[in-house]
Structures are given as C-alpha cells and as structure tokens.
Amino acid sequence: MDTTTYLVVTTALFAAIVNCCPPADRSALLAFKSALTEPNFGIFDTWTGTDCCTNWYGVSCDPTDNRVIHIILRGESEDKIIDKAGKTSYMSGSLSPSLCSLDRLTTLIVADWKGISGEIPVCITSLPHLRILDLIGNQITGEIPTDIGKLGILTVLNFANNNITGKIPPSIVNLGNLMHLDLSNNRISGEIPSDIGKLSMMSRALLKQNQLTGSVPISITKIYRLADLDLSMNQISGTIPAELGSMPVLSTLYLDNNQLYGEIPESILRNTGLNIVNLSRNALVGNLPDVFTPTTYFSMIDLSHNELKGSMPASLSSAKYIGHLDLSNNHFCGAIPAGSPFEQFEASSFSGNDCLCGTPLARAC
Numbered sequence: 200m201d202t203t204t205y206l207v208v209t210t211a212l213f214a215a216i217v218n219c220c221p222p223a224d225r226s227a228l229l230a231f232k233s234a235l236t237e238p239n240f241g242i243f244d245t246w247t248g249t250d251c252c253t254n255w256y257g258v259s260c261d262p263t264d265n266r267v268i269h270i271i272l273r274g275e276s277e278d279k280i281i282d283k284a285g286k287t288s289y290m291s292g293s294l295s296p297s298l299c300s301l302d303r304l305t306t307l308i309v310a311d312w313k314g315i316s317g318e319i320p321v322c323i324t325s326l327p328h329l330r331i332l333d334l335i336g337n338q339i340t341g342e343i344p345t346d347i348g349k350l351g352i353l354t355v356l357n358f359a360n361n362n363i364t365g366k367i368p369p370s371i372v373n374l375g376n377l378m379h380l381d382l383s384n385n386r387i388s389g390e391i392p393s394d395i396g397k398l399s400m401m402s403r404a405l406l407k408q409n410q411l412t413g414s415v416p417i418s419i420t421k422i423y424r425l426a427d428l429d430l431s432m433n434q435i436s437g438t439i440p441a442e443l444g445s446m447p448v449l450s451t452l453y454l455d456n457n458q459l460y461g462e463i464p465e466s467i468l469r470n471t472g473l474n475i476v477n478l479s480r481n482a483l484v485g486n487l488p489d490v491f492t493p494t495t496y497f498s499m500i501d502l503s504h505n506e507l508k509g510s511m512p513a514s515l516s517s518a519k520y521i522g523h524l525d526l527s528n529n530h531f532c533g534a535i536p537a538g539s540p541f542e543q544f545e546a547s548s549f550s551g552n553d554c555l556c557g558t559p560l561a562r563a564c
C-alpha cells in the first residue's frame with residue numbers, strides 16, 4: 200500500500216468511526232422502521248445508509264459517542280418534510296420492541312400518526328435514561344406496562360388519545376420526576392392510585408375521558424406544583440375534597456361529567472389562584488357558596504347540570520370578573536342580582552332552573 204492509498208483508507212475508516220452510529224443502534228432503528236408504514240411523506244426513506252446519526256429524519260445521537268438518544272416523529276409538525284399541502288399525517292403498524300435495545304434513548308416521541316396500533320412494548324420500562332415518552336394520538340391498545348415506575352427520571356408521560364385499557368399501574372407513583380402526565384381519552388378503568396400525591400413534581404395531571412371510578416384521592420391535593428387537574432368525563436364519585444381550594448398554584452380544575460355528590464366546598468370558589476372551574480354534570484347539592492369578593496377573578500365557572508338550590512348569593516355581584524358563568528339546569532330560585540359581572544351573561548347562563556327571575560331571563564320577578 201503506498202502512502203496515498205494508506206491515507207485515503209485510514210481517513211475513510213476514521214470518518215466511518217466518527218460519523219456512524221453503532222451498528223446495533225442502526226439495526227434497532229431499522230427493525231423499528233420495518234414495523235411501521237408511513238405512506239404520505241416518506242419520512243423513512245431518509246433512514247438509509249450506515250450513518251443513522253446524520254439525516255435520518257427524527258433521529259439524533261449523542262455527539263460524543265454517537266449513541267441514539269432521541270427519536271422524535273411528530274405527525275403534527277412544522278417540519279418541511281411533513282408537507283401540509285393536501286396530505287394528512289398517517290402511519291400504521293406497531294412499535295417494535297427493538298426500541299428497547301436503544302438503551303441510551305432519552306426522548307421517544309411518536310405522536311399524532313392516528314393509525315399506529317398494537318401495544319406499548321413492555322421492555323420500554325428498561326430504558327434507564329428515558330425522560331420523555333410521548334405516544335399521543337395513535338390507536339395503541341393494551342395496558343400501561345406494570346413496571347412503568349422503573350422510569351425513574353421520566354418527566355413527560357403522554358399516552359393521550361389512544362385505546363389503552365386496564366388500570367393505572369400502582370408503580371406510577373414512583374415516577375418522582377414526572378411533571379406532565381396525560382392519559383386523556385383512553386379506556387382506562389379502576390381507581391386513581393390513592394398515593395398519587397407522591398408525584399411531587401407533577402404540574403399537569405390530565406386523565407379526562409376514561410372510565411375511572413373511585414373518588415378524587417385526597418393525596419393529589421398535596422402536590423404543591425399541580426397547576427392543571429382534569430378528571431372530567433369519568434365515573435368518579437364521592438365528594439369534592441375541600442383541600443383542592445387551598446392548593447397554591449392550581450389554576451384549572453375540571454371535574455365535570457362525573458358522579459360527584461355533596462356540596463361545593465367554599466374553599467374552591469375562594470381560591471384566588473383558580474381561573475377555570477368546571478363542575479358541570481355531577482350530582483352536587485346545596486347552595487352556591489356566598490364567598491365572592493372584589494378579588495374574585497375567574498375566566499370560567501361552570502356548575503350547570505347539578506342539583507344546586509337556593510338563591511343567588513348576594514356577594515356574587517361583588518366579583519371583580521367572571522368571564523363565563525353557567526348555572527343552568529339546577530334548582531336555583533329568586534332574583535338574579537344586578538351589577539357589573541352580570542351584565543355580560545346571557546339567559547342561557549341561568550336557564551333551566553326552578554324559579555330564577557330577572558334580567559337576562561325573560562321571566563320578571
């Protein structure tokens with residue numbers, strides 16, 4: 200071999216070593232690709248050649264050792280390749296367990312492809328570096344892996360808008376770094392783990408539109424950072440914990456369309472941090488608490504379709520701002536107070552009650 204050839208060969212070898220993902224990562228990705236079909240954009244056409252770290256759409260590697268660390272495939276994306284003109288994103292197939300040999304993966308996002316079915320590979324819980332697991336908007340069936348709690352540094356768990364069944368695994372409370380939990384719009388049944396309050400970093404807990412039963416766990420009210428709680432459209436019963444009203448950063452509370460009974464805790468309408476409260480379509484009884492003040496500020500309070508009774512509390516007209524108020528379809532009676540917060544409401548905010556009267560209703564007092 201002459202010097203020039205030697206140089207060319209070693210340079211090429213060196214380049215290959217520096218630029219290539221390890222063959223094991225490459226073959227795991229190719230097995231993942233072969234279990235999926237993406238007919239509209241051809242994103243997997245870019246998954247070719249030996250160097251999976253360069254130009255493979257949605258794949259990124261650790262720059263120091265070229266191990267695959269991110270797979271980010273979003274159907275709803277602004278990327279050029281996801282050409283919005285005329286074509287909608289769609290992918291069928293399933294998530295290959297070959298993913299689980301990508302043991303340096305920190306981000307797995309396979310979102311909004313509408314047609315990916317099959318189950319979540321259970322071995323996914325053995326990926327020790329996983330921080331973001333987002334499979335929203337597919338047709339995934341089966342259950343959440345029992346030992347999901349092994350993903351100790353997970354911060355985002357999003358399985359929303361799939362067809363997941365079974366219960367919320369008790370081990371989920373071991374996800375001590377979890378900030379965002381979204382299991383909305385699946386067919387998950389059983390109770391919310393009573394020790395869910397162990398998820399002390401959680402700021403969003405979105406469990407709406409499932410088949411959850413049992414009551415609102417008191418421990419959830421101990422989560423200091425919780426800003427958004429959505430348990431709507433389930434079969435949750437019991438009373439509304441008054442402690443929800445003393446949560447320091449809770450801003451949105453959706454408990455609508457459940458089987459909650461008992462009275463509305465005064466603390467909830469007193470909580471000046473709360474901005475949106477929907478308790479519609481439950482079996483709540485008692486009066487509307489007389490707790491409104493000039494610092495009361497809500498974008499939305501919906502208490503419609505309950506069994507609330509009594510008159511409109513005198514303090515209601517002192518509220519600083521209530522953007523949308525719905526008290527319809529209860530058993531309220533008496534005069535609707537006059538005053539600035541009431542001027543923008545329409546009759547539909549008060550309709551379907553026993554004997555409410557005055558503006559904006561047609562019925563005079």
Ligand SMILES: *[C@@H]1O[C@H](CO)[C@@H](O)[C@H](O)[C@H]1NC(C)=O
Pocket residue numbers: 316317338339340361362
């Ligand atoms: C998921 O649920 C939807 C609506 O309930 C249904 O149309 C679809 O067939 C289900 N898909 C699978 C894979 O079970």
Ligand SMILES: *[C@@H]1O[C@H](CO)[C@@H](O)[C@H](O)[C@H]1NC(C)=O
Pocket residue numbers: 431432455456477478479480499501523
């Ligand atoms: C409150 O929840 C009910 C029942 O789920 C829903 O129909 C209604 O639109 C919600 N209210 C608002 C203002 O979003």
